[in-house]
Amino acid sequence: MANINQMGQALAAQFRGLNERPPGQWPLAPRVLCAVAVMAAVVGVGYWFYWSNQFDEQDALAQTELKLRDEYKLKTTQAVNLDALRAQKTQVDQYVERLQKQLPSKAEMASLLSDINQAGLGRGLQFDLFKPGQVVVKDYYAELPIDIKVTGSYHDIGAFAGDMANLSRIVTLNNMALAAGKDGTLTLDAVAKTFRYLDLDEVAAQRKAAADKKKAAKKS
Numbered sequence: 001m002a003n004i005n006q007m008g009q010a011l012a013a014q015f016r017g018l019n020e021r022p023p024g025q026w027p028l029a030p031r032v033l034c035a036v037a038v039m040a041a042v043v044g045v046g047y048w049f050y051w052s053n054q055f056d057e058q059d060a061l062a063q064t065e066l067k068l069r070d071e072y073k074l075k076t077t078q079a080v081n082l083d084a085l086r087a088q089k090t091q092v093d094q095y096v097e098r099l100q101k102q103l104p105s106k107a108e109m110a111s112l113l114s115d116i117n118q119a120g121l122g123r124g125l126q127f128d129l130f131k132p133g134q135v136v137v138k139d140y141y142a143e144l145p146i147d148i149k150v151t152g153s154y155h156d157i158g159a160f161a162g163d164m165a166n167l168s169r170i171v172t173l174n175n176m177a178l179a180a181g182k183d184g185t186l187t188l189d190a191v192a193k194t195f196r197y198l199d200l201d202e203v204a205a206q207r208k209a210a211a212d213k214k215k216a217a218k219k220s
Helices: 002-013 028-080 082-101 109-122 154-165 200-219
Strands: 126-132 141-152 171-180 186-197
Touching (some): 028 082, 109 126, 109 186, 141 154, 154 171
Antiparallel strands (some): 126 141, 141 186
């Protein structure tokens, strides 16, 4: 215990009167402690102003490497399955083409409206309302809603709905409501929707609108 106390006193004595001597004449313990402090300060400053940025850059590069590896794996898989993907694209194109053939052009819309009207009259229904609405232009097609109100028997109205499904062009009945009359007849209120493909001018307008919207989103 006495030796420890003596060592402590000797170590403390080395730190006395340091202000009166230049650092080169300091005892060993203060010089070692000062060197350690300077080294720690240099390491801290270097990390804060230099190495930390390099570590952040290294992390960013590591993330980029992982992303590039994933893209490489995906592109490799696509390259291996290229023939299958081309065949799938051909099938999708054929399916879209078949769907487009079910959509009338703008010039054929009047004929389709006449077919819908004739389908109701052919079933003995009385049209109380047949009012085409405003055309709604979508990305790849145009939608025409038609407000209809027909009166007739239950079976005739059901047959009329079936005729709508069997038309050569796509026609859907929406928002249907049936009301019974005093004479046993039924009144059907519905919105018939038919669709047509866009002409070249409409397609160009839609593409321009999509491009303008994309540019506006980038600016914001």
